[in-house]
Amino acid sequence: MTTDQRDYRDDELLAIRCQMGEAAGFDDLIARWHGPLWTYVRRLVGEDDTAREVVQNVWVRVIRGIAGLRDGSKLRSWLFGIARRTLMDRLRERYAKPADPDIDINEIPADAWTNEPHEDLAALDYSLARLPIVEREVLTLFYLEELSLSEVADALKVPIGTIKSRLFRARQMLRQDMETRGSRT
Amino acid sequence: MTHHMPPPALAADLRRLTVLELSLPARLRYVALLLGASALTAIVSALLLTESGLPLRTSIALGVMTVIGLSWMAFAAWVLRHKRILLGRQRVVAGRMALVFCSVFVVGALLIGYETGNPSALSAAGLGTVMLLVALTIFIRAKRLFAQLSKRRGVLEQQLGRI
Numbered sequence: 482m483t484t485d486q487r488d489y490r491d492d493e494l495l496a497i498r499c500q501m502g503e504a505a506g507f508d509d510l511i512a513r514w515h516g517p518l519w520t521y522v523r524r525l526v527g528e529d530d531t532a533r534e535v536v537q538n539v540w541v542r543v544i545r546g547i548a549g550l551r552d553g554s555k556l557r558s559w560l561f562g563i564a565r566r567t568l569m570d571r572l573r574e575r576y577a578k579p580a581d582p583d584i585d586i587n588e589i590p591a592d593a594w595t596n597e598p599h600e601d602l603a604a605l606d607y608s609l610a611r612l613p614i615v616e617r618e619v620l621t622l623f624y625l626e627e628l629s630l631s632e633v634a635d636a637l638k639v640p641i642g643t644i645k646s647r648l649f650r651a652r653q654m655l656r657q658d659m660e661t662r663g664s665r666t
Numbered sequence: 667m668t669h670h671m672p673p674p675a676l677a678a679d680l681r682r683l684t685v686l687e688l689s690l691p692a693r694l695r696y697v698a699l700l701l702g703a704s705a706l707t708a709i710v711s712a713l714l715l716t717e718s719g720l721p722l723r724t725s726i727a728l729g730v731m732t733v734i735g736l737s738w739m740a741f742a743a744w745v746l747r748h749k750r751i752l753l754g755r756q757r758v759v760a761g762r763m764a765l766v767f768c769s770v771f772v773v774g775a776l777l778i779g780y781e782t783g784n785p786s787a788l789s790a791a792g793l794g795t796v797m798l799l800v801a802l803t804i805f806i807r808a809k810r811l812f813a814q815l816s817k818r819r820g821v822l823e824q825q826l827g828r829i
Contacts, residue, residue, distance in 0.1 A: 487826065494822040501815050502753030507684045511677060519672035533676060540680050544687045545751050 489554045496553030507544065514557075515540075517626050518564050524621050525568055525614055539567045558635035561622060565636055572614060608658040616651035623648060693750045697760045700742035701767045704797050707735030708771070712789035754812045761805030768798035 495513065498506030518539060523532040542563050550559055609617055622633045623644075634641045714720075714728040746752055752760055772794040779787030823829045 490822050490826055494819065494826065494828075497815050497819045497822070500754055501812065501819070502688075502755040504685070504688060507688065508681060511680050511684065515677055515680060516672055519676070523672075529673065533673065536672075536676065537679065537683060540683060541687060544684060545749065548751050548753055 492556035493553035496547065496550055496556045499547045500550070500553075510543075511540070514560055518560060521561060521621055521626055522564055522568065524609065524625070525618055526572070527610065531571070535564075535567055535571055538571075539564045542567060555632075555635065557628065558632040561626065561628065561632075561636035562638065565618070608655050608662070611658055612651065612654055615647065616654055619644060619647045620651045620655065688753075690756065693746070693752060693756060694760070694763075696742045696745050696750055697752075697763055700739060700746065701764060703735050703738035703742060705767075705771055705794075707732055707739060708793035708797065709786075709790050710735060712793055713786045716785045716789045754808075754815055757808035758805070758812055761801065761808040764801035765798070765805050768794060768801045772798055 491513075495506060495510050499510055515536075519532065519536055522535050522539065523529070526532045526535060539560075543560065546563065550556065609620060612620070619633060619637070622628045622636060623630070628636065630641050630644055634644045637644065710728055710731045714725065714732060720728070746760075772791050775787050775791035775794050778784065779791055820829075
């Protein structure tokens with residue numbers, strides 16, 4: 482069994498323990514997923530107090546919604562999907578942005594869709610915070626939370642093609658920002 | 667790269683929140699409310715349907731009480747579905763509670779109807795039988811779901827070497 486398969490089965494087991502009503506299952510769910518959800522929310526919100534409030538709302542929704550999760554192996558995209566919807570409720574204005582960029586994803590090289598550490602990551606943190614929320618979100622989920630393209634698509638409830646074009650545009654914006662800063666220093 | 671670490675107190679807050687959200691007494695109160703409101707509605711609507719020659723004001727009062735009972739039923743069902751969610755084991759417990767309650771209600775109504783010959787009691791027993799069938803369906807589904815979850819859990823624990 483690969484590490485990925487093991488992780489997915491661990492997730493499914495956790496989801497089932499919670500669905501059965503086992504209190505310790507929820508403790509383990511929090512222990513495993515609280516950190517990644519916090520990182521995601523904190524990065525998008527940009528400050529601790531709001532992030533704290535959003536994370537608490539996310540967990541309330543998780544507890545109330547876990548019984549409806551059909552496939553426990555999709556726990557991670559389900560959790561990030563809830564976090565995303567909670568964030569959208571909170572940051573509605575920031576999400577109200579122009580439609581997705583018109584990019585032909587067939588022209589993007591196939592090896593562009595690997596979430597192995599990217600060379601840009603060294604300076605990512607500063608530039609990431611300056612990106613619009615939609616681009617920041619997709620980069621955070623793909624590179625930092627290491628979700629696959631299909632998991633990001635599941636979490637954000639958009640087609641994979643849209644995720645690819647958002648990622649492409651986000652990386653262009655990131656590169657541009659980093660180059661601009663580089664030329665200034 | 668800066669990693670945003672969660673504030674240490676937040677994990678403890680979330681565990682407290684989980685305990686509150688999953689509080690069994692709070693859930694069982696709503697199960698009791700649902701059952702009580704169902705029984706009240708069955709009795710009042712049986713009176714309304716079977717008692718002939720009731721003054722208009724009494725009929726209106728019974729109608730209003732039926733609507734109130736139905737509202738409480740809808741409220742309790744909504745809370746149990748969206749706020750105080752019943753999870754696997756709790757659904758089985760709630761289903762068992764509903765079965766016992768509805769059985770007692772039907773037997774009681776039948777006995778009263780048999781002793782007094784009151785048609786309202788027999789109508790209430792009829793409505794109680796419908797409630798009993800609903801409770802039985804809920805109980806069977808809860809048991810089936812719990813068995814499926816237990817089975818899948820066993821398979822996963824074996825695959826992950828936890829047992």
